[in-house]
Amino acid sequence: MNRVAITGAGTVNALAHDVNGTFAAFREGRCGISGLDIRDRDRLSIRIGAQVHDWGPETWFNRQQIVLYDKFTQFTLLAARQAVAQAGLNFDGRLSYQAGVVLGTAAGGVNTWDENYRTVYEEGKNRVHPFVVPKLMNNAAASHLTMEFNLKGPSFTVATACASSNHAMGQAFHMIRSGMTQVMLTGGSESMLCFGGIKAWEGLRVMSRDACRPFSLNRNGMVQGEGAAIFVFEDYDHARARGADILAEVIGFAMTSDASDIVMPNKQGAARAISGALRDARLNGDEVGYINAHGTGTAANDKTECAAVADVFGHHADRLMISSTKSMHGHLIGGTGAVELLACIMALRDGVIAPTIGYQEPDPECALDVVPNTARDRQVNVALSNAFAFGGLNAVLALRRV
Incomplete structure (x- = not known):
């Protein structure tokens, strides 16, 4: 089994358009949730979101590219450019054939769907742009990454709702650990903050109208976000040999299925995923210092996740720090696990634990250390990232400090 290093990271999200800005926002406990600036906002019941503001695609892409790139692809490409630049890799020669992409997204080009449904149904037009399908397909962003960086190895997209990013990163981890590849670009992206995307989520009645308050007794639902985070996963020895700066080591991954309900979470399924990641990483529970929780801010998710953590870690659960950064950057659906992995890297590399902001009232069913409201300086050696879809x-990932 080969060891797997993270040698590059990039992001675009509601907090910042890069990693350093996102880390600064985590440290400050800054909220990226605000009033939405989208078409037909007045027809929505939910009018807040963690939207990427000041986004000008023409800054990064030419006119011909913008015709081909849905917003989720734009986010992906910019985040990947940051990650590859940090890693200092050139994908030419032999490495080109051994490197690939696994990207997570729940819904792909939702903005393109929304715009073209309007064209056909609202405006009554009978023709759409010939590139609508290649623009909206779930694998569009992954495919454009292969072309941008000359990646000719295994490449595909994973769509498992809110666990898409973690599943994608887990597959990339497995590929490198098994020796199938040496380098993978991986992570996730989502952009469904458009009228149709929000209207669909309104129907579930799980959305908050004012804020995301994970684990707080007075929480009242989730808040959607958008953005992307992309990482360079690399064979550890390959990274060391070329003198790369290793941000963290990926040491374990597990995935389970509840097989019980299409929307309600299940404690046993979540606990089996957490235990599986510990087992895969050959960790004892007391070695884990921080968990980035799925922590959506819904009553069902938060109490189920806390119960699963308590079951797996027993007495050590009281000494664990567990926070939900969704309180700051919102729920990026298929891209959420990727942005949240940044909080794990910050904890391991910088010794800063991102807080759960908006926390107001203790919930007896969430009686863990949720790092309320203020970031904490604390060195940890192992972190987990949870995603429950x-x-x-x-899907749960385990990382270690290098």
């Missing part, structure tokens, strides 16, 4: 699909 609609459909009962769970």
